[in-house]
Amino acid sequence: xxxxxxxxxxxxxxxxxxxxxxxxxxxxxxxxxxxxxxxxxxxxxxxxxxxxxxxxxxxxxxxxxxxxxxxxxxxxxxxxxxxxxxxxxxxxxxxxxxxxxxxxxxxxxxxxxxxxxxxxxxxxxxxxxxxxxxxx
Numbered sequence: 267x268x269x270x271x272x273x274x275x276x277x278x279x280x281x282x283x284x285x286x287x288x289x290x291x292x293x294x295x296x297x298x299x300x301x302x303x304x305x306x307x308x309x310x311x312x313x314x315x316x317x318x319x320x321x322x323x324x325x326x327x328x329x330x331x332x333x334x335x336x337x338x339x340x341x342x343x344x345x346x347x348x349x350x351x352x353x354x355x356x357x358x359x360x361x362x363x364x365x366x367x368x369x370x371x372x373x374x375x376x377x378x379x380x381x382x383x384x385x386x387x388x389x390x391x392x393x394x395x396x397x398x399x400x401x402x
Contacts, residue, residue, distance in 0.1 A: 268402060278348055278377045279395060281318075286390050287311040289381045293388040302354040306341055313342075320344045326331040326373050340369045346347065349378040358382050358389055370395035 292308045309323055323342035325336040342350035351366045358380065366380040376398040382389040 270278060281345060281348060282339050282377065282379055282383050282392055284316060285313070285348070285350060285379055286381070288316050288318065289383070289390065290388055293383055296383075298354075300383070302352055302383070303352055309342070309381075313344075318344060320350075321346075324349075332334055337370065338372060340373070341391055343373075347375060347377065349373060349375050351380050353377065353380065353382040354364055354384040355382060356384055358391065363391065363393070366391070366393055367395070371397050374399060 336341040380391040
């Protein structure tokens with residue numbers, strides 16, 4: 267797979283580059299217009315074929331003042347350190363970005379990806395959790 271998605275200035279660039287490459291292969295094969303679940307299943311197959319270690323629909327509790335107040339599910343947790351949230355919408359908006367950043371903060375993950383299969387060209391955003399705390 268091409269390394270054209272690897273950008274040394276980004277945290278976890280090698281791994282996020284591999285994930286974006288997998289998403290690009292899926293988008294090139296399917297195009298836009300399908301439901302998010304189709305892309306999620308297809309990306310699962312592609313990442314498995316490319317030996318990317320992940321958990322699909324990773325479930326995490328959300329805490330407030332030490333109490334569980336709900337649960338959220340991120341589409342993929344890759345190598346237990348990168349949250350990957352998928353969309354199949356015409357355009358990513360600020361609400362989608364906020365949701366993806368909330369996942370990073372809630373799970374205390376440093377890096378995330380928001381990938382949109384719904385536009386004619388694959389859209390992706392590398393995200394960094396500015397509130398990340400090591401060894402929590």
